[in-house]
Amino acid sequence: MSPEPTLRLRIDKQALASNWRELDRMSGTASAGAAVKADCYGLGIDQCVPTLRDAGARHFFVAHWSEVAALRAHIDGAQIAVLHGPVHDSDVAYALETGAVPVINSLDQARRWTSGTAGANAKCHLMIDTGINRLGVAPSELSDPAIAALNIDIAMSHLANADENSAMNARQLSAFRECLDAVSHDSASLSNSAGIGLGTDYAFDLTRPGLSLYGGVPRDELLGVIKQVAHVQVAIIQTRMLKAGDAVGYNGEFTAKTPMRVGTVSLGYADGFLRVRGPGAVLMAGERALRILGKVSMDMVVVDLSEADDLGEGDWLELPFHLPDAAQQSAVSQYELLTTLGHRFAR
Numbered sequence: 408m409s410p411e412p413t414l415r416l417r418i419d420k421q422a423l424a425s426n427w428r429e430l431d432r433m434s435g436t437a438s439a440g441a442a443v444k445a446d447c448y449g450l451g452i453d454q455c456v457p458t459l460r461d462a463g464a465r466h467f468f469v470a471h472w473s474e475v476a477a478l479r480a481h482i483d484g485a486q487i488a489v490l491h492g493p494v495h496d497s498d499v500a501y502a503l504e505t506g507a508v509p510v511i512n513s514l515d516q517a518r519r520w521t522s523g524t525a526g527a528n529a530k531c532h533l534m535i536d537t538g539i540n541r542l543g544v545a546p547s548e549l550s551d552p553a554i555a556a557l558n559i560d561i562a563m564s565h566l567a568n569a570d571e572n573s574a575m576n577a578r579q580l581s582a583f584r585e586c587l588d589a590v591s592h593d594s595a596s597l598s599n600s601a602g603i604g605l606g607t608d609y610a611f612d613l614t615r616p617g618l619s620l621y622g623g624v625p626r627d628e629l630l631g632v633i634k635q636v637a638h639v640q641v642a643i644i645q646t647r648m649l650k651a652g653d654a655v656g657y658n659g660e661f662t663a664k665t666p667m668r669v670g671t672v673s674l675g676y677a678d679g680f681l682r683v684r685g686p687g688a689v690l691m692a693g694e695r696a697l698r699i700l701g702k703v704s705m706d707m708v709v710v711d712l713s714e715a716d717d718l719g720e721g722d723w724l725e726l727p728f729h730l731p732d733a734a735q736q737s738a739v740s741q742y743e744l745l746t747t748l749g750h751r752f753a754r
């Protein structure tokens with residue numbers, strides 16, 4: 408048995424299931440899949456995928472082939488799609504062995520898939536680049552014989568500016584529609600979380616939410632709909648009295664003006680709490696906000712306990728983690744707040 412943790416990540420599974428259902432509802436006649444790459448955006452495949460599966464998700468998206476195995480353990484018959492596609496020949500063999508379906512992103516990947524699966528007529532997905540210029544074949548490449556040789560299940564594209572009211576959204580939508588006429592496919596998919604907020608015109612047959620499953624709110628349409636999933640709890644590991652003039656932490660950025668009681672809390676960079684998040688941040692003891700003093704110092708922060716005599720070593724505090732608010736407070740994106748949580752939390 409491992410000793411008691413001083414960091415906990417509580418995953419609210421009801422909120423997670425509710426988020427998937429709401430995103431599925433907002434997808435209209437399309438169904439919602441689930442982007443579960445990066446270990447469910449840092450929250451944990453083992454904690455999240457069974458809930459998403461039981462809520463009804465049937466299409467799971469990861470970025471790397473190395474993410475397939477952990478996911479397979481939890482889904483039975485649902486489909487795993489690998490967004491980065493077959494970069495190496497060994498990826499093709501791995502796809503055939505595991506049943507994970509590659510997203511083809513280039514003519515090279517298309518040829519690699521076709522030659523590696525010779526005769527199998529194996530299904531793949533196709534990413535079409537309609538303006539993000541990241542992954543995907545260009546619309547002008549769709550007439551290439553390498554694309555015609557594919558057996559395409561989902562034809563997809565990815566929105567670059569869906570979290571903004573940008574003219575780019577409508578441009579990508581109409582470009583995607585034209586591409587769908589040019590390539591044979593079973594179904595079509597365009598929207599990520601923010602795209603779902605743009606409305607059902609953008610939904611096609613399948614949506615691919617990630618961020619909002621885990622509590623992210625990239626557009627106002629999702630405010631009040633999406634619930635907080637991750638709750639970050641941190642323990643006080645030591646308390647101390649400062650004298651007037653005592654400085655706290657690296658570079659002594661906070662100096663006590665009067666004697667005061669402070670607590671050292673086990674939360675640091677490796678837990679996603681980067682130095683940029685320190686200034687102005689608080690930890691909550693119930694309704695009380697305790698300010699963080701000085702710099703985040705590797706594995707620790709120091710909080711002001713002058714108004715919290717009752718708190719001592721071993722007591723738990725909560726890091727405010729309502730993602731839109733936390734992102735605004737810290738200038739760290741909602742994606743980064745989640746994916747940098749690290750591996751030291753008891754989940």
Ligand SMILES: *Cc1c(COP(=O)(O)O)cnc(C)c1O
Pocket residue numbers: 442444490565598599600601615616617618619
């Ligand atoms: C990560 C990803 C998603 C999910 O995006 P969110 O903004 O997190 O909802 C959807 N589609 C693709 C291709 C992705 O890479």
